[in-house]
Amino acid sequence: MERTVIIDALKRTDFGSKINVRGWVRSRRGNKNVSFIALNDGSTIKNIQIVVDLANFSEEQLKPVTTGSCISATGTLVESQGAGQSVEIQLTELEVYGTADPEKYPLQKKGLSMEYLRTIAHLRPRTNTFGAVFRIRHNMAMAIHTYFHEHGYFYFHTPLITASDCEGAGQMFQVTTKNLYNLKYDENGKIDYSDDFFGKQTSLTVSGQLEGELAAMALGKIYTFGPTFRAENSNTPRHLAEFWMIEPEVAFIQKDELMDLEEDFIKYCVRWALANCKDDLEFLNQFVDKGLIARLESVVNTEFVRLTYTEGVNILQEAVKHGRKFEFPCEWGDDLASEHERFLVEEHFGKPVIMTDYPKDIKAFYMKINEDDKTVQGTDVLFPQIGEIIGGSVREESLDKLNAEIARRQIPMKDMWWYLDTRRFGAAPHAGFGLGFERLMLFVTGMQNIRDVIPFPRTPKTAEF
Numbered sequence: 352m353e354r355t356v357i358i359d360a361l362k363r364t365d366f367g368s369k370i371n372v373r374g375w376v377r378s379r380r381g382n383k384n385v386s387f388i389a390l391n392d393g394s395t396i397k398n399i400q401i402v403v404d405l406a407n408f409s410e411e412q413l414k415p416v417t418t419g420s421c422i423s424a425t426g427t428l429v430e431s432q433g434a435g436q437s438v439e440i441q442l443t444e445l446e447v448y449g450t451a452d453p454e455k456y457p458l459q460k461k462g463l464s465m466e467y468l469r470t471i472a473h474l475r476p477r478t479n480t481f482g483a484v485f486r487i488r489h490n491m492a493m494a495i496h497t498y499f500h501e502h503g504y505f506y507f508h509t510p511l512i513t514a515s516d517c518e519g520a521g522q523m524f525q526v527t528t529k530n531l532y533n534l535k536y537d538e539n540g541k542i543d544y545s546d547d548f549f550g551k552q553t554s555l556t557v558s559g560q561l562e563g564e565l566a567a568m569a570l571g572k573i574y575t576f577g578p579t580f581r582a583e584n585s586n587t588p589r590h591l592a593e594f595w596m597i598e599p600e601v602a603f604i605q606k607d608e609l610m611d612l613e614e615d616f617i618k619y620c621v622r623w624a625l626a627n628c629k630d631d632l633e634f635l636n637q638f639v640d641k642g643l644i645a646r647l648e649s650v651v652n653t654e655f656v657r658l659t660y661t662e663g664v665n666i667l668q669e670a671v672k673h674g675r676k677f678e679f680p681c682e683w684g685d686d687l688a689s690e691h692e693r694f695l696v697e698e699h700f701g702k703p704v705i706m707t708d709y710p711k712d713i714k715a716f717y718m719k720i721n722e723d724d725k726t727v728q729g730t731d732v733l734f735p736q737i738g739e740i741i742g743g744s745v746r747e748e749s750l751d752k753l754n755a756e757i758a759r760r761q762i763p764m765k766d767m768w769w770y771l772d773t774r775r776f777g778a779a780p781h782a783g784f785g786l787g788f789e790r791l792m793l794f795v796t797g798m799q800n801i802r803d804v805i806p807f808p809r810t811p812k813t814a815e816f
């Protein structure tokens with residue numbers, strides 16, 4: 352018989368019809384007359400209840416139906432008597448696809464810690480929490496593609512293997528086919544890459560932006576959405592070594608339009624979650640973070656604060672004068688720490704902040720330099736609970752200024768001649784940003800650790816699964 356997915360089965364009202372569902376047993380309870388199986392197939396956070404009349408099935412037949420086992424259940428669709436569910440199935444035929452030894456199956460108990468669940472990341476999608484998180488993750492990807500498609504952007508694929516360091520922070524993982532125990536060196540004692548696969552030193556990309564800029568100079572409006580890699584040795588709840596980034600790049604826009612785009616885009620994603628992930632959000636709101644839905648609603652209904660870095664530092668220094676303590680100092684010129692960002696967003700303004708015009712020395716080489724020659728047109732979006740969720744900027748389109756900045760930073764440009772060509776041939780004002788997908792996921796789910804919003808996290812010393 353054809354399978355009905357549980358999300359559809361729960362909406363059916365053709366009581367008395369025969370129906371088949373398949374999924375994983377969440378629990379089985381009952382008495383000597385009747386047994387109740389809670390079955391979940393991942394299509395929704397909700398389980399369907401299978402009612403087993405023990406006059407028709409023996410204990411022996413039901414024995415393999417334990418938590419974690421996989422079954423196919425056929426029966427009659429009936430209106431449910433129990434509270435909290437609309438329909439249930441009176442079992443007539445049972446097939447067990449796969450058993451799960453109760454002595455060994457790790458997901459027996461409720462309330463397992465996030466840390467423990469990380470060690471069984473291959474099974475954790477079967478929990479309510481991770482089922483919800485990964486359904487929301489899919490929905491956020493759909494929201495992102497839909498937003499850009501509807502706004503005339505083209506999805507552009509940038510390479511994962513690259514010979515350039517976009518952010519210039521030197522946090523790259525090298526890509527090589529060489530025998531690392533038997534490297535060839537040149538006469539200066541430097542590694543000779545000429546006989547390596549690509550004939551030069553290559554790495555996994557930290558950002559698709561540079562290639563995205565090339566595309567924007569031809570297609571006008573593009574976005575990338577792919578994995579990026581950073582070998583930053585920061586073991587924090589907000590950093591991954593492999594994370595997904597969304598990077599739109601747009602020709603002919605300036606700082607204000609860039610900020611409008613950042614705000615509109617992120618609100619669209621949050622609105623999408625509220626509209627399309629109701630059951631999962633309600634679950635997370637109840638069991639993971641009681642303030643979640645209220646926070647999501649507040650973000651879509653509020654205008655983000657737009658603030659220069661200099662104004663931000665002044666506010667922080669005022670706060671320090673009035674006795675607010677921070678772990679790190681904040682002098683003009685310092686990179687803001689997460690505690691500073693969160694103070695501004697959560698305590699001072701109580702809403703998201705788009706911070707602009709940072710000192711040039713704490714930002715990447717490609718940002719447009721202001722008239723003051725001290726600050727650049729960066730436009731980061733800072734969010735409650737998260738801190739930086741978007742990093743963006745207007746790009747420096749002047750070849751001379753860009754060359755001067757590259758020289759000042761002593762950036763090796765021999766592998767980036769193609770990037771400078773965009774400033775040589777038909778240069779245009781343009782701007783873009785990068786949204787960390789997992790940071791968005793943290794915000795939308797209320798989860799506390801970035802390791803718990805990606806299926807298989809990669810962090811220092813962790814590459815299991």
Ligand code: 4AD
Nearest residue numbers: 558560590591594598740741742783784785787790
């Ligand atoms: O601020 P970042 O470094 O900016 C760029 O990479 C630019 N090239 C983007 C652009 O303008 N096209 O990174 C962008 C965002 C951050 O705001 C943050 O949300 C996320 O990427 N991010 C990380 N997320 C998880 N783990 C990490 N290690 C991350 N590093 C950055």
Ligand code: MG
Nearest residue numbers: 731739741742
């Ligand atoms: Mg940044």
